[in-house]
Amino acid sequence: LTMREQQTWLVNIDLITLGLFIGLVAIGWTNIYSVTYTGELVNDFRGFLASPIGRQTIWIGISVLVFGGVFLFLDWRFWQSSAYVFYAISIILLIAVLVFGTEINGAKSWFRLGGATFQPAEVAKFGTSLALASFLSHWNHSLDKRYNQLVAFGIFLLPIALILIQPDAGSALVFLGMLIVLY
16 A cells, blocks of 8 residues: 555544444453453463453454454445345354254254354344345435335344244344334
């Protein structure tokens, strides 16, 4: 990047959204720390990484690297053009977890990969948000038309239905926040 392109890129960063992201991450990290604090000091690095707050710190680091290294440098047209691909992948994962998933706490909503678990509902939140944003941002999709309203509702009701079959009502409730976007 030339100096002019770097300056333009830095000016285009949405500082409010970045600040909200950092604030939410800090609040979440503090909540996990306060809930899991036992009063014992962890003296070694491996002990810290094995603790819940250590694992959360690792995930925060990974998310900052991914956010900073990938998402900030991708053009918005990439997200616009690949939104439905991410949505389709998330729907396929939600269907696959019903067949191949592992039951944890009464819900068959997890994949077990080695020693780690993976919940497709988290991918579905991302894919559904992208698909809904892509659909609503198209110049020809006005929510004044009944057909467009039905499509928009269908985009987020399909993952909700698949998640409720697992049953995982907590994850399904998160999707209802997308109703705000429609108003």
